[in-house]
Amino acid sequence: MRIIIMAKYSFNKQQLCCLTFFVLISTVAIPSGCIRQLHQETITNHAILIVFGESLFDPGNNNYINTSTNFQANFPPYGETFFKYPTGRYTNGRTIPDFIAEFANLPLIPPFLEPHHHHHHHHVAYGYNFASSGAGALSETNSGLVIDLHKQLKYFKKVRNHLKAKLGERESDKVLANAVFLLSIGGNDYLRPSPLFASFPPDQYVSMVIGNITSALQEIYHNGGRKFGILNIWPLGCLPIARAQNVASGGDGSCDPRANAVTVSHNSLLAATLRQLQWQLKGFQYSLFDVFSVALDAESNPTKYGFKDAKSACCGTGPFRGIPSCGGKRQPKEYELCSDPQDFLFWDFIHPTEASNQISAQAWWNGPPNITGPYNLQALFHLTS
Structure with missing residues (x-):
């Protein structure tokens, strides 16, 4: 199988990686993500x-x-x-x-x-x-x-x-x-x-x-x-x-x-x-x-969503780490940080974790x-x- 790359397309890093992948394994299978990505680029x-x-x-x-x-x-x-x-x-x-x-x-x-x-x-x-x-x-x-x-x-x-x-x-x-x-x-x-x-x-x-x-x-x-x-x-x-x-x-x-x-x-x-x-x-x-419903459900059934704690923040001070101190740029300056944010629904006083x-x-x-x-x-x- 031959690969022809037309000069008029410019590729970003991820696509080049896909292309390399293409060339290396053109005789085997092509990852669908690559095809999708290349296709995505060729249409305006x-x-x-x-x-x-x-x-x-x-x-x-x-x-x-x-x-x-x-x-x-x-x-x-x-x-x-x-x-x-x-x-x-x-x-x-x-x-x-x-x-x-x-x-x-x-x-x-x-x-x-x-x-x-x-x-x-x-x-x-x-x-x-x-x-x-x-x-x-x-x-x-x-x-x-x-x-x-x-x-x-x-x-x-x-x-x-x-x-x-x-x-x-x-x-x-x-x-x-x-x-x-x-x-x-x-x-x-x-x-x-x-x-x-x-x-x-x-x-x-x-x-x-x-x-x-x-x-x-x-x-x-x-x-x-x-x-x-x-x-x-x-x-x-x-x-x-x-x-x-x-x-x-x-x-x-x-x-x-x-x-x-x-x-x-x-x-x-x-x-x-x-x-x-x-x-x-x-x-x-x-x-x-x-x-709203997803958050309430996660707060009542944290384990269903993979959380250990769905009430406290990962980063902050005070009860539920709910005082907005994450990063120490506001008052108070001291703050606590959890060891694994993945376990938490909330990152700080009002914002969710990744x-x-x-x-x-x-x-x-x-x-x-x-x-x-x-x-x-x-x-x-x-x-x-």
């Missing part, structure tokens, strides 16, 4: 990944803005398990979008603000990530310290104009219609509430948060997006920080029922809104990942409709407009 219409959100999805955009260390994770032990150095991701390794990119045969999507990436995005990249730790759906949430959702949308419009200039109207429309838009937003609007939180009854506040998420989705849609992957919010009352606060006020470290009630009303309104958008907007398709992100990503990628519906992400990637 691979679905790209465009990411909006907060710390669960931020690959390090906050390294490049003027903010406080409360909204940064660019110091050890963040990143230690996988990257071996801190990247700005709020976990010990990869985030959910990192795994999704991997499952979709895409490289990891760098922070949009990374200077190198920023100036070299004149080629049509594999995707863009605008997520910023601490961002909320409301611009008032952590205002001035984060890239809020509104600003993330502005960056997206820049990218859209740039694609148009580069590819022409028809091609760029096609790229955006096939792109998968991931969004994780809302948790910070309740966790570190904006000044607005106290001024409204909870149900009205939830409607405002969902209203902002809705208009963001409509805006992406009107700018050409058709395929959406949306994360609902974690049980906020069961985060290590909430359990620690419960202990501090004389409780037994159980979940905070009020915070969970707000989460439930947010999540049910979000689900209803997405059904409505699908009905209103022609061609709007989505995958809603119920991370092991936990992998479970979520896998479930979102090819899980059943009750946790990722109406489509899972794998199906969404393969839908053609």
Whole structure:
């Protein structure tokens, strides 16, 4: 069997390794991953990944803005398990979008603000990530310290104009219609509430948060997006920080029922809104990942998911290691670090470990409709407009 490599394709390291593999064992079998990868490269219409959100999805955009260390994770032990150095991701390794990119045969999507990436995005990249730790759906949430959702949308419009200039109207429309838009937003609007939180009854506040998420989705849609992957919010009352606060006020470290009630009303309104958008907007398709149910299930049945501890953080101080001290850049300076993050659902006071992100990503990628519906992400990637 002869291998012919056409000169017009350029290959990255992983593919060269695949090619070498090809040549070495061309008489035997060819690893399917290689074929898939080469095939993926030769077609320009691979679905790209465009990411909006907060710390669960931020690959390090906050390294490049003027903010406080409360909204940064660019110091050890963040990143230690996988990257071996801190990247700005709020976990010990990869985030959910990192795994999704991997499952979709895409490289990891760098922070949009990374200077190198920023100036070299004149080629049509594999995707863009605008997520910023601490961002909320409301611009008032952590205002001035984060890239809020509104600003993330502005960056997206820049990218859209740039694609148009580069590819022409028809091609760029096609790229955006096939792109998968991931969004994780809302948790910070309740966790570190904006000044607005106290001024409204909870149900009205939830409607405002969902209203902002809705208009963001409509805006992406009107700018050409058709395929959406949306994360609902974690049980906020069961985060290590909430359990620690419960202990501090004389409780037994159980979940905070009020915070969970707000989460439930947010999540049910979000689900209803997405059904409505699908009905209103022609061609709007989505995958809603119920991370809330998966997290609650993991907290009650840790061993089912391979965890030893699903209540405490791996890195932090105090009860449940729920005090935000991981890395010693905040108060208090001392912190504890577990020996094996794989055993934990939580990495720090509110963020999941890489092991936990992998479970979520896998479930979102090819899980059943009750946790990722109406489509899972794998199906969404393969839908053609």
